[in-house]
Amino acid sequence: MASEAMAIHKAEADRVAKDQVLAGLRARIEGIEKAGKLGGQGHQAGRNASPLALTPDLDAILPDGGLTRGALHEVVGPPGAQGAAAGFAAALMGLAANNQDGQDGQGVVLWCRRHYDGQENGELYGPGLAAFGLGPERLLEVRAGRDHDVLWALEEGLQSTALCAVLGEVSDLSFTASRRLQLAAEARGVPALVLRHDSQSHAVSAAQTRWRVESEKTRWRVEPARNGTAGYDIRWKLNLLRCRGATADSQLEDWQVEWRDGHLHDCRGRQDSRIRTGNRTAPRDFAVVAKAGQRPGYPTEPGLAV
Amino acid sequence: MAVVMASHGGIRLAAVNPAAATAGLESGLTLAAARAVVPGLETVESDPHRDAETLSRVADWCGRYTPWTAPEPLDTAANGAGVWLDITGCAHLFGGEENLLADLLRNIKRQGFHVRAALADTPGAAWALARFGQTAKPHEPEIVDPGSHRLALRKLPVAALRITAAVNEGLDRLGLRRIGDLYDLPRAPLVARFGEALTQRLDQALGRLAEPVSPRSPVTPYRVRLAFPEAIGHLDDVAAGLHRLLDRLRQRLVHDRLGLRRAELTLYRVDGGVARAVVGTSRPVRDVAHLERLFADRLDSLDLGFGVEVMTIAAPVVEVMAAAQANLSHDLAKDEQTMQLGPLIDRLEMRLGRGSVVRLESRASYIPERAGLAVSALDNRADLRHGEDVAPALDHQTTDGRIMPTAPGGARPLRLFPLPQVIEAMAEVPDGPPVMFRWRRLLHKVVYAEGPERIAPEWWRDVAPPGEDRSHLTRDYYRIEDTDGRRFWLYREGLYDLPTMPDAIPSSPRAPRWFLHGVFA
The missing domain is CATH 3.30.1490.100 (DNA polymerase, Y-family, little finger domain)
Known part of the structure; x- marks a missing residue:
């Protein structure tokens, strides 16, 4: 009798142990599946899993309802100094730095480029970047020797828990490199941006989105510029060249956005009486540029902007 | 085998190995004479530089016994090259002085060196004993008990005092052959006859005079x-x-x-x-x-x-390094995030080189290239988050009393050329904004221009010689948009017509030139 009860007890214990093992294995498989999934949409366990809100219209197209944080995004622009593309990338970085999920605080971002880019396309300029929410305490610039080192620095940055976004300026990005970045970004739940030349806009990559950015004609404010503030808002024309997970019928081209007051805004159908399209005659209504002979005079104090 | 060296009067032997020494050769002999004694003598050209290198390497290697090692300069090494080791406080790690020396000799002999070692209270005594000491068994290290080096040195020849050959010869002529002979001599005649060097060396060997040995690499307590x-x-x-x-x-x-x-x-x-x-x-x-x-x-x-x-x-x-105090009022996760920044910067700098990670600090200056400054992230002593305190941004007051930062949205470019790019520009009126300009062989038509923002050179920085007019360095900046919507920051250096100032030179020495300084977003 006693031995029978013991046998039952033992069978019970075996069953429990087996269940535990099975549950453990299931959890492991789940983990492997999740890790291997490409461009996993909104499945990250990271702190920053919620997407980055851009503008209402753009968020409506993007599959996650915003820019996925744990993913690789490419920004391409016309060759040259890439003011517009760099500006849009800086805007995305600024948003990522200032809107950390679940935290009111701000994080640090990494901007990697080759050191000779400074001579060729201009150095990053702190006062200009500060307008995009990337003040000196937010931004670390890495000056690497070549593309390979830039990519390495990006991956290293993605492994650190200190950063909330990374950006790399490269001339060439292989599929393997893009896939590595995508996986690293996914694992940490932090956006990785790559700024590339226009000529690469058809290259294969594992990135989740690819944006083509061009300058859009500025709408100049009618009221005169004062005290060094710009008399216009920065505007870009965006083409979403690829977007993983977007529905086929969604319009991906020809978006116009504006960077104003630390946020992106849609410009579609926006009729603002304050704004009109810039041309050479419009600004003449007010004296931004003094006429010849009416020069603002010799600076009253040296070093002073007149 | 012998090492030969070309010196005045022919090729002479610089050093001989034990086999050659037993055959009766010694350094200083001419090669011809040596060949007469040992016809099959093998010779090697001497190379003082590589000797010095080897000696340094040996000194480095001896760093395993004590951090305080120094190679002896080769020019004083007439009696064999040497390495100093200060093993104060190190012997116990090896189980005593005897064991340390035995281990040292065993290891260094395995590398193919012929060595003799001596341990004494003073460097001078150790030097003498290592070269002239007579132990019962040859090639055994000579260890002098603390305080007994005076006794140990007594029997050694005076040459063991690191003196020049001339002094040695002089002493020999006086019949002073052993160091012990010098102990009781009056010092004044010795100094008068042989100079300070002899008594100095004697005092150093006996420990009456300190002889500092500077280590090859700085010694750290950690x-x-x-x-x-x-x-x-x-x-x-x-x-x-x-x-x-x-x-x-x-x-x-x-x-x-x-x-x-x-x-x-x-x-x-x-x-x-x-x-x-x-x-x-x-x-x-x-x-x-x-x-x-x-x-x-x-x-x-x-x-x-x-x-x-x-x-x-x-x-x-x-x-x-103060102990890290967790701050209760702060978000712990955020603190941890900041802590991780240091390691990341270290890793990046390690691989990419010094100065490759920079922060873009702002400085109080109206000159654009001075307002933004890249500083190495490593120099940053303060926390990165307190960057604002390090560099106060330049504010200016508007007429209605509001404080405006200098660079609000769009007023300063995103990228600034370290060297302003020279462009060819055409303007409607001499001191107006340009209508078109050519940059990097591309013609840009200007649709809109905003400006000028006039920035004069900072007189308090580069002080001009009195009387020199620096108005040609005044810049007029324009924000420009071309037909494709690209936005640039141009400036004209110099003024066309100067306002009449009493002592101003009528026309500026240089014609104004146009530059492209930055690119807007």
Whole structure:
């Protein structure tokens, strides 16, 4: 009798142990599946899993309802100094730095480029970047020797828990490199941006989105510029060249956005009486540029902007 | 075998090996004479530079016994090249002075050197005994008990005092052959006859005069050492040893409330070579895991040779490091995030080189290239988050009393050329904005221009000689948009017509020129 009860007890214990093992294995498989999934949409366990809100219209197209944080995004622009593309990338970085999920605080971002880019396309300029929410305490610039080192620095940055976004300026990005970045970004739940030349806009990559950015004609404010503030808002024309997970019928081209007051805004159908399209005659209504002979005079104090 | 050296009067022997010495050869003999005695004499050309190199290497290798090693200058090494070791406080690590010397001799002989060693209270006595000492068994180290070096030196020839040949000869002529003979002599006649050098050397040997020996590499108090019973040749084993060493170093640093800014790993190889790896950090560090990661990149490039016997880690640069106090009012997760920034910067700098990670600080200046400054992230002592305090942004007051920052949205470019790009520009009126301009062979038509923002040179910085007019350095900046919507920042350097100032030179010395300085977003 006693031995029978013991046998039952033992069978019970075996069953429990087996269940535990099975549950453990299931959890492991789940983990492997999740890790291997490409461009996993909104499945990250990271702190920053919620997407980055851009503008209402753009968020409506993007599959996650915003820019996925744990993913690789490419920004391409016309060759040259890439003011517009760099500006849009800086805007995305600024948003990522200032809107950390679940935290009111701000994080640090990494901007990697080759050191000779400074001579060729201009150095990053702190006062200009500060307008995009990337003040000196937010931004670390890495000056690497070549593309390979830039990519390495990006991956290293993605492994650190200190950063909330990374950006790399490269001339060439292989599929393997893009896939590595995508996986690293996914694992940490932090956006990785790559700024590339226009000529690469058809290259294969594992990135989740690819944006083509061009300058859009500025709408100049009618009221005169004062005290060094710009008399216009920065505007870009965006083409979403690829977007993983977007529905086929969604319009991906020809978006116009504006960077104003630390946020992106849609410009579609926006009729603002304050704004009109810039041309050479419009600004003449007010004296931004003094006429010849009416020069603002010799600076009253040296070093002073007149 | 003999080493020969060309000197005045023909080729002479510079050194001989024991076999040649027993055959009756000695250094200083001409090669012809030597060949007459030993017809089959093998010779090697002497190479003082490589001798010095080898000696330095030996001195480095001896660092496994004490951090305080120094090679003796070769020009004084008439009686064989030497290395000084100060083993004060090190002997107990090897089980006593005898054992240390025995171990040293065994290891260095295995490398193929003929060595003699002596241990004494003063460098001078050790030098003399190593070269002229008479032990019962040859090639046994000579160890002089503390305080008895006077006795030990008594029987040695005066040449053991590191004196010149001329002085030696002079003493010989006087019949003073042993050091003991000099002990009781009146000093004044000795100084008068042979100069200060002889008495100085005697005093140094006897310890009456201090003789400092400067070590080959600076000695740091923060140094830990690990010896393996058998040579290890695997990188994994080195990494494991590194972990143990770093842990021991950390304990000492914690005790003294210090963090290291630099760490040097030295591997002493079986073959007598030394491999080194140095890492630097952005802020005081004593975290073992972080240091291990920094070293991990360097380990691969280390040459382990046939194995490593001893490894040491030294921290030559240390700084006070307060214990981290968790701040209750702060978000703990955020604090941890900030803490991770230092290690990241270290890793990036390690691989990409010094100065490759920078922060873009702002400075109080109206000159654009001075307002933004890239400073190395390593120089940053303050926390990155308090960057605002480090560099106050330049504000100016508007007419209605509001404070405006200098660079609000769009007023300053995103990218600034370190050297403003010279462009060809055409303007409607001489001092108006340009209508079109050519930059990098591309013609840009200007649709809109905003400006000018006039920035005059800062007179308080580059002081001009009196009377010189610097108005030609005044810049008029324009924000420009071209037909494609690209936005640039141009400026014209110099003015066309100067306002009449009493003592101004009528026209500026240079014609105004146009530059492209930046690109807007």
